[in-house]
Amino acid sequence: MTDRKTPLLDELEKGPWPSFVTEIKRAGKKSAKAEDLLGQLEKSFEDKTGYWKHGGIVGVRGYGGGVIGRYSQKGEEFPNVAEFHTVRVNQPAGWFYTSDTLRKICDIWEKHGSGLTNLHGSTGDLILLGTDTSKLQPCFDDLSDAGFDLGGSGGGLRTPSCCVGPARCEYACIDTLDVTHEITMAFQDYIHRPMWPYKFKIKVSGCGNDCVAAIARADFTIIGTWRDAIRIDDAAVKAYVDSGMDISKMVVQKCPTSALEWDATNGKLTLCAEDCVRCMHCINVMPKALRPGVEKGASILVGGKAPVVQGAMLSWVIVPFMKLEPPYEDLKDLITRITEWWDEHGKSRERLGELIYRKGMRYFLRDMGLEPTPQMVMAPRTNPYWFWWPEEVNKG
Amino acid sequence: MVNLDVNGKQIGLDEDGFMINPEEWTEEVAMALAKTEELEEMSEDHWKVVNYLRNYYTEFGIAPMVRKLCKDTGYDLKKIYELFPSGPAKGACKIAGLPKPTGCV
Numbered sequence A: 001m002t003d004r005k006t007p008l009l010d011e012l013e014k015g016p017w018p019s020f021v022t023e024i025k026r027a028g029k030k031s032a033k034a035e036d037l038l039g040q041l042e043k044s045f046e047d048k049t050g051y052w053k054h055g056g057i058v059g060v061r062g063y064g065g066g067v068i069g070r071y072s073q074k075g076e077e078f079p080n081v082a083e084f085h086t087v088r089v090n091q092p093a094g095w096f097y098t099s100d101t102l103r104k105i106c107d108i109w110e111k112h113g114s115g116l117t118n119l120h121g122s123t124g125d126l127i128l129l130g131t132d133t134s135k136l137q138p139c140f141d142d143l144s145d146a147g148f149d150l151g152g153s154g155g156g157l158r159t160p161s162c163c164v165g166p167a168r169c170e171y172a173c174i175d176t177l178d179v180t181h182e183i184t185m186a187f188q189d190y191i192h193r194p195m196w197p198y199k200f201k202i203k204v205s206g207c208g209n210d211c212v213a214a215i216a217r218a219d220f221t222i223i224g225t226w227r228d229a230i231r232i233d234d235a236a237v238k239a240y241v242d243s244g245m246d247i248s249k250m251v252v253q254k255c256p257t258s259a260l261e262w263d264a265t266n267g268k269l270t271l272c273a274e275d276c277v278r279c280m281h282c283i284n285v286m287p288k289a290l291r292p293g294v295e296k297g298a299s300i301l302v303g304g305k306a307p308v309v310q311g312a313m314l315s316w317v318i319v320p321f322m323k324l325e326p327p328y329e330d331l332k333d334l335i336t337r338i339t340e341w342w343d344e345h346g347k348s349r350e351r352l353g354e355l356i357y358r359k360g361m362r363y364f365l366r367d368m369g370l371e372p373t374p375q376m377v378m379a380p381r382t383n384p385y386w387f388w389w390p391e392e393v394n395k396g
Numbered sequence B: 001m002v003n004l005d006v007n008g009k010q011i012g013l014d015e016d017g018f019m020i021n022p023e024e025w026t027e028e029v030a031m032a033l034a035k036t037e038e039l040e041e042m043s044e045d046h047w048k049v050v051n052y053l054r055n056y057y058t059e060f061g062i063a064p065m066v067r068k069l070c071k072d073t074g075y076d077l078k079k080i081y082e083l084f085p086s087g088p089a090k091g092a093c094k095i096a097g098l099p100k101p102t103g104c105v
Helices: A007-013 A020-028 A032-047 A099-112 A133-145 A176-186 A188-192 A234-242 A247-252 A281-285 A329-345 A352-359 A361-368 B027-036 B044-060 B066-073 B077-083 B087-095
Strands: A086-089 A116-119 A126-129 A202-205 A220-226 A260-263 A268-271 A296-302 A316-322 B002-006 B009-013
Touching: A007 A020, A007 A032, A020 A032, A020 A116, A032 A116, A086 A133, A099 A116, A099 A126, A099 A133, A176 A188, A176 A202, A176 A220, A176 A329, A220 A329, A234 A247, A234 A268, A247 A260, A247 A268, A247 A281, A296 A329, A296 A352, A316 A329, A329 A352, A329 A361, A352 A361, B002 B027, B009 B027, B027 B087, B044 B066, B044 B077, B044 B087, B066 B077, B066 B087, B077 B087
Parallel strands: A202 A220
Antiparallel strands: A086 A126, A116 A126, A220 A296, A260 A268, A296 A316, B002 B009
């Protein structure tokens, strides 16, 4: 380790929070790559500019994705980060590991890379940060031997991702872990050999609380729900009220569709199931008294994305209710039809939501063979980007 | 930057092994680039893909989308990966002397 001074980065170690600077410094004692990373980052802070080049195409044999090329503009000054590629490793559904597994991954990464990891990236993958082109294939071979595979990158299916689901959460209306695993296995080719106009993300949440933010981040969103009515345990409702909870204020008045009614005289909570939109609010407030119904399945939504071309979009409902049971043939069939349609009609870098927006929901539903229903409501959109006139762009 | 020696002529490559000046492309250059992708021989199938990419690029100024490549050559993606193990972008486009695709990650 050098005695490099990093006064600007040191500021990020102050305060009661965990600090990535502290972690990179720790890694720097063992890894020259981590050490140079710190040096380049300090320089970036000094100069107020980033020093990674744009893009880079590297990979391993037989795969078109899973590795993201990163090159430094300051390779001479920081030779150990001249090549600093990122490897995306497909996470187990719901991010459950044994300690042994994590140690194995860290050992492989210390052998072939910087030792720095990001668990987990916003894609959901295990992100291994920083290695050389020549180390990619041996690293991948070792990961394969340990039972791991790469995740998605580029214009293809990204690593499917889900919430912890029934493994840890009583709200889960579907087995998010199994659905995600099944989708991952069924669409392997589309993950590893990207062939679509742009990225395509599938995320699975077990209930309307949507802990993986599938509605905002996935082109194809699966959210657990129920078809019948919320189950109400009258005695438990009474217990909440007796303990001092203001049920009118906290629950009934906050129901977005006024589907709940509280009869204070008789101590009875009633639900108009037709009006309920399964938003989860009342269940979240009174989990001991209220539960999802018994006829469970999922709502399928499409079109969510972050703001690039058309601005941020939330997914909107196309199938209000689908039973989700192994082997999930209806679901897989729908994914296949939608991605085929998008691949056929989409322009380069056009996400599914943008294509539907451009061509019209009418055409999309017709081609998918779906009947329009009142639940199909396009989400409000916003676009925080300003599109400059060409002559206003400083190309220097 | 590295140089690729093709019969005595030095061809400049970027860090990913793509040609810096695509106009220097010749069939000999393609064969030398193929070796950097661990392809020992360029078969008729390889040339069909490479020539298709070059023609498309000459006409439209961009690389075709993968679906178009598969449709127009009649090869499915599996076949493309058999021919070019590092895939259409990193393998085939590189050998065809197309500028590096600016993929989004």
